[in-house]
Amino acid sequence: MDGAPRGGGTARAALIELRRVIDVAAAPEVVWRRLWDVPALARCIPGCEGVETVEAERRYRATISDRVGPFRIAIPLDVRVESTPPTRLSLTAAGRDSALGSPVTVALEVSLAPAGAGGTRLTLAGHGDVGGKLAALGQGVIDRKTREILDRFAGNLAGLFVDGADAAAV
Amino acid sequence: MTARQITLDTTVNGRALSLSVEPEALLLDVLRERLGLTGSKRSCDVQVCGACTVLLDGLPVSACSVLAYEARGRRVLTIEGLARDERLHPVQEAFLATAGFQCGFCTPGMIMAVKALLDDSPSATPEDVREHLRGNICRCTGYASILAAVAVAQRALADGAAG
Amino acid sequence: MLPPFEIHQPVTAAEAVALRARFGEAGALYAGGSELLLAMKEGLGGFAHLIDVKTIAGLAGLTLAPDGRAVTIGAAVTHRTLERSPLVRERLPLVAEMARQVANARVRAVGTLGGNLCFAEPHSDPPTALLVHGARVALAGASGARRLPLADFLVGPYESALGPDEILTHVDVPLPPARAAGAYLKFGMHERPTVGVAVLLVPDEHRAALAEARVAVGCVGPVATRLPAVESALAGARLADLEAGWPDAARAGEALDAVSDLHGSADYKRAMAGVFVGRALALAARRARS
Numbered sequence: 001m002d003g004a005p006r007g008g009g010t011a012r013a014a015l016i017e018l019r020r021v022i023d024v025a026a027a028p029e030v031v032w033r034r035l036w037d038v039p040a041l042a043r044c045i046p047g048c049e050g051v052e053t054v055e056a057e058r059r060y061r062a063t064i065s066d067r068v069g070p071f072r073i074a075i076p077l078d079v080r081v082e083s084t085p086p087t088r089l090s091l092t093a094a095g096r097d098s099a100l101g102s103p104v105t106v107a108l109e110v111s112l113a114p115a116g117a118g119g120t121r122l123t124l125a126g127h128g129d130v131g132g133k134l135a136a137l138g139q140g141v142i143d144r145k146t147r148e149i150l151d152r153f154a155g156n157l158a159g160l161f162v163d164g165a166d167a168a169a170v
Numbered sequence: 171m172t173a174r175q176i177t178l179d180t181t182v183n184g185r186a187l188s189l190s191v192e193p194e195a196l197l198l199d200v201l202r203e204r205l206g207l208t209g210s211k212r213s214c215d216v217q218v219c220g221a222c223t224v225l226l227d228g229l230p231v232s233a234c235s236v237l238a239y240e241a242r243g244r245r246v247l248t249i250e251g252l253a254r255d256e257r258l259h260p261v262q263e264a265f266l267a268t269a270g271f272q273c274g275f276c277t278p279g280m281i282m283a284v285k286a287l288l289d290d291s292p293s294a295t296p297e298d299v300r301e302h303l304r305g306n307i308c309r310c311t312g313y314a315s316i317l318a319a320v321a322v323a324q325r326a327l328a329d330g331a332a333g
Numbered sequence: 334m335l336p337p338f339e340i341h342q343p344v345t346a347a348e349a350v351a352l353r354a355r356f357g358e359a360g361a362l363y364a365g366g367s368e369l370l371l372a373m374k375e376g377l378g379g380f381a382h383l384i385d386v387k388t389i390a391g392l393a394g395l396t397l398a399p400d401g402r403a404v405t406i407g408a409a410v411t412h413r414t415l416e417r418s419p420l421v422r423e424r425l426p427l428v429a430e431m432a433r434q435v436a437n438a439r440v441r442a443v444g445t446l447g448g449n450l451c452f453a454e455p456h457s458d459p460p461t462a463l464l465v466h467g468a469r470v471a472l473a474g475a476s477g478a479r480r481l482p483l484a485d486f487l488v489g490p491y492e493s494a495l496g497p498d499e500i501l502t503h504v505d506v507p508l509p510p511a512r513a514a515g516a517y518l519k520f521g522m523h524e525r526p527t528v529g530v531a532v533l534l535v536p537d538e539h540r541a542a543l544a545e546a547r548v549a550v551g552c553v554g555p556v557a558t559r560l561p562a563v564e565s566a567l568a569g570a571r572l573a574d575l576e577a578g579w580p581d582a583a584r585a586g587e588a589l590d591a592v593s594d595l596h597g598s599a600d601y602k603r604a605m606a607g608v609f610v611g612r613a614l615a616l617a618a619r620r621a622r623s
Contacts, residue, residue, distance in 0.1 A: 193339055
């Protein structure tokens with residue numbers, strides 16, 4: 001039918017692999033501190049708005065929104081963080097999109113290791129799950145959107161450390 | 171009439187009507203809730219099953235997914251508008267003759283879909299009929315007797331036209 | 334149930350463009366509604382304003398272009414009209430064959446070509462058949478009109494190159510070369526197709542071998558696409574051989590950017606694309622020989 005996501009697809013979940021390596025020009029300790037500058041980090045995540053700290057360094061709330069064609073999809077997320085300074089962050093986020101009520105969960109491990117001359121290699125690994133009617137938009141749409149968001153996040157994050165001013169200020 | 175309502179001048183089963191409706195009102199809801207024409211059924215709600223089939227200027231549409239707004243200045247025909255002076259339409263008679271229904275839920279939509287086809291192509295081949303009815307689902311799976319009904323209706327309509 | 338909205342009835346493309354600029358993300362173009370209303374019923378969009386393009390004069394036009402080399406299809410032309418128009422059946426039989434297979438009779442009665450292309454639902458029939466004709470879309474916008482190849486208009490799933498203040502006014506479909514014959518085949522277990530294949534074969538003057546082959550596959554990936562490698566591999570192929578079955582057809586889908594979804598896994602779709610490319614080639618070859 002020439003129609004919207006529907007029918008038999010509503011219970012199907014789409015699983016997304018999240019994997020990304022980001023090299024930044026700052027030492028791990030600097031990067032680690034910068035990752036806890038929550039507003040700055042949030043600005044690196046495309047479509048991330050309304051970040052609230054529920055419990056510092058442990059629980060946050062934020063909304064991620066993006067467009068799929070003419071439709072705006074907004075997903076308010078509850079974010080929980082566990083950290084092992086200064087090498088490892090474990091992050092889980094869960095919520096339901098505000099239009100369709102479809103469940104979205106993300107589990108992401110971020111590890112930091114020294115790399116190159118005074119730089120840091122950030123490794124992101126994890127997965128996302130999208131269920132309900134949102135998943136019926138299709139794995140193709142969801143994969144593409146995820147890839148776009150990760151690409152822009154990686155670029156923005158690396159960009160935080162390129163101007164030198166930042167590293168010097170710490 | 172609230173500010174958002176629009177005037178809908180239309181003809182339903184031969185009767186000229188002027189209604190005020192919300193722009194987002196679906197044709198099926200206006201037929202069933204406002205006009206009491208409950209023959210057309212809501213089922214899948216996504217234009218797949220055909221239980222809500224009505225004719226808009228002779229063309230079959232899914233009343234569940236067409237705005238009532240689209241009926242302005244046009245003719246709507248529902249299952250209730252088929253019989254003439256207590257005489258059933260030949261397509262209705264044919265469904266009775268072959269027992270072309272079981273639970274009956276899909277029947278009004280099925281009959282309207284068949285009427286649309288036969289008005290347009292009276293000598294539709296069995297293949298044309300199957301292709302046309304692909305979008306009307308009978309969960310009782312009474313398809314064989316439905317197809318038989320179409321053949322009976324085609325003969326009756328041809329005889330009627332000849333006689 | 335649908336959320337509340339207002340309907341606007343522009344009578345010119347310029348008015349529609351102005352309405353788009355005025356409402357921004359709160360407005361949506363509305364034609365047949367066979368995609369939009371279903372999405373809105375699901376809760377997507379929440380548009381406060383629908384801009385009915387069917388009230389624009391001329392958008393339902395279906396004519397032979399003045400130079401006689403293309404058919405101009407207005408954006409508000411329905412699938413049913415395409416299926417039945419004598420002009421389309423005679424001059425673009427492959428388009429008529431495709432239109433006849435869109436969804437079901439009710440969707441075809443209201444759904445429009447322009448709406449279908451703008452919504453860019455990846456599991457859809459028209460783009461595939463239009464791509465082998467080299468169709469171009471015409472857009473009207475605040476900064477003037479522009480035309481672009483359909484292949485450039487189709488950006489991704491649910492995404493087209495239509496700007497936020499533009500509307501699609503018509504599609505120009507060049508007539509196929511002399512002697513050309515085509516076929517559109519689709520396959521699927523759901524209402525929407527899993528795979529759609531369009532081929533257009535241009536035989537040489539003896540109707541013996543191919544002067545040109547055009548092959549497009551839709552529904553399996555983010556957007557419908559031509560298969561240039563398959564097209565060049567078919568160069569010079571004999572029609573009689575194609576009719577009997579092209580041995581390389583099974584591999585025709587291998588290079589596709591297939592996506593796993595409710596309609597099947599990526600591998601399955603690539604395999605089915607190969608099967609249907611083979612069948613469409615055989616059918617078109619038979620038609621080209623007769």
